[in-house]
Amino acid sequence: MNAALICVYLCLFTAAAQDPAAYFKRALEFHQAGKIEDAVRQYRICLQLRPDWVEARSNLGAALSRLGHYDEAAAEYQTALKLAPDNFQARLNLALAYYKAARMQAAVAELSRLRTANPNHEQVALLLADAWFRLGENRKVIEVLSPLSSNEQNLAVAYLLGTALIREGEAGRGQVFIDRIMRRGETSEAHLLLGLAQLRNRQYPEAIRHFNRALELNPEVEGGLSLLGQALLGQDERERARKAFSQAIAASPNDFDAHFHLGVMLREDREIEAALKHLERAHQLRPSAVRVSYQIGLALLAAGRNEEAREVLEKIVAAAPDFVEAHTSLATAYYRLKRKADGDRHRETERRLRQSRQ
């Protein structure tokens, strides 16, 4: 082979190797074949060659999501959205990455933007409602899903909306959706809803019966074990409740209710370090939930970590000045820290607030 021929071959090979479309094609093949790590490698090479390729970047985000690397995926989607701010799929994928990473507030922000731009998009509305649901914002769920409530075929809407209504004490309106689900036959979701209604009414044995049936029909039904734990806790079966919450967390590591209730139980049983682990996870899942922060403050006080407790409790009373128990606990933290004047100040506040409640 002479030198000229070698040059032709090399030049042709280099040209092919430098073609981002070729890498994108190969990445797509790997992606579709379920060879996700190989796909990621090919997407990355493709994007080195053509960093502004939105579709490739969005696909890389999707592949990273499949691997559970949600933060990296979100970074890729964010880059894609800088290039194409109106790219619906990239924003939806970003929202889903946040959702899967249990960053619900960030998911809500992206989904809200999508909903504003696409007010009739049912999947976006449902995802947004689900994210609000996970943040414990039942009123928002009702607001988002009420316009879709006439669609009798969408059982997901019926389930979420029914649950939110029952949690907000609107049992009558919630019953409509329970009936709608029941008409489709005995389903796990229907029993969850029925159990939830009983749980709200403190009818714990009935609630437990429905939750157990829901779990029989579908052992993996989301929230089933957590709700069962709450009902068991309601009738003071603490050991069984503890087991249910632990199983709920094993099945769904981002189950807010299971982390929260198990954390509170452990704190009450003075297993403070274990309690803090669950409460801090609950806090990550719902950073704005003051009741979680308060439980963390109480656990820190119980552990004698008074300075840390003070910091947490100070933030709570700043955010919720009428939270009387937080003033009480903050006063305790100050007294322990020998800051009597500060303790007396919050003692006076808690006394005034309690008097106004009497």
Added chain:
Amino acid sequence: MKRLLLISLLAGGSPALFDEVPPAKTGITWTHNAGRSERRHLPEAVGSGGAFFDYDNDGWMDIYLVNSGPAGFFRPETPLRNALYRNNGDGTFSDVAERARAAGGVYGMGVAAADYDNDGDTDLFVTAHGSTILYRNNGDGAFTDVAAQAGVRVEGWTTSAAWFDFNQDSWLDLFVCSFARYTQEDWDTCGRNAEGKPFYCIPRQFEPASSLLFQNNGDGTFRRADGGTDIERAKGKALGVVTTDVNNDGRLDLFVANDTVQNFLFVNRGPGTDGHRWEEIALPAEVAYSLDGQPRSGMGVDAADVDGDGFEELFVSNVDHEGFALYRNNGDETYADESHLHDIARTTRLLSGWGLKFFDYNNDGALDLILANGHPDDMIERHKRDVQYREPLLLFEGKAGKLRDVSAAAGAAFAKPMSARGLAIGDYDNDGRADVLVINNNEPPVLIKNRASQHHWLGLRLIGTRSNRDAVGARITWSAGGVRRIRHKRGGGSYLSSHDPREILGLGAATRIDWLEIRWPGPSGTVQRLTDLEVDRYLVIKEAASAK
């Protein structure tokens, strides 16, 4: 071996620690009548109490039982009366209330017994929804109500009371718990439950009230001593009170259990330029609220040095799902709720507690604990599946600094559900074993005989000569078998009730007491040391003129 054990269990195993003594044996046939009405007035749910005391100084503990009576919301069809059961010394009692002119006549709540005039006879202060009564013991088998003349007639709703000498002038002063303002206007607006029936109002609805402190003038009269102090400023819904010495400074402090508002811990700071100083420190001391910062429904109280470190712990019973609290004294005017380290938190979670007492039921020297329980609402079983109206007593045995639930072995009396309220401890048969009197709401009282102890003991009746005659506030320290223990002679405690004023010191297997030391309360503060004391008997010890 297994078979032998089975036979033993089938045969009943070891004998019960306690036995109920039926009315047919004792002659105690009186029944509490709460005046139950369809309207369900709250006072109907919270009474009543009783006392072990020796009204005729014959050395046998008599029993006083408080009944309801006429009130704005209740007109009894037949007159109701309190009972004064004279102990006949043979296990039977005779009701002499009418003859002794101590039959009440108000809607009574509780009783606090003490010799307030240092004349050698035990007097009675009866609390009520209505007018309080001060029965001065005439010393001739009869009493005279001198509440008005003495300046301790209180109108309103009073509950527990404690006699103690707060200013160490040798005269017993009186602390009276005020519950809440409950007038016709209040009971008309209480509301109805889900069944459309009137229910016992949650006390949260009622206006709180200040409790009262009366200073004994030493001439049979009293004057109010709470004005301008934290006692007056602290508005609560007080149901239980016990004296304690928070910081071992020798001055008696007060722990007050409140219903639905914070508890109070009034620390006696001694005389000041503007009068006696009381500082309410429950919140900084961490005995005001639950660990969640929530007020609980405090009812019965007691204090005792449970862990033997020389500082007294505090105990409060609460309503179901709140848990009872055992506050360990940290020695620096703060406490830590350690109910979870004992069997207390787990065992009491679903119970509602009232009368209670730390005592040494088996005379092994370690303090045990008895709790009397019962839910205040007679309709509770319709609304809560896990709570009963009548609940059993609980007995905890102290061992190695921990309280362990031994109720299951305590006998049938501890398996019997009761609507218990008051509880008094006393050795009615003088056998050195502390017996139990439970005063039930709207039902007969229950007398329970202690059959537990095979251990040695020494019973003390202290008589102050320079300090108050009942020696409330005295500190008793003793050593038996090389183990040193401390006991305070306290005022108040339990719920609406008054205990046998004698102290029974459990000696365990020791057949002799190494030494006994009594630090008498002020003004004398005399420390009296005794040795070579015979055991398994009651001794009367008079305060010596000077230290020995």
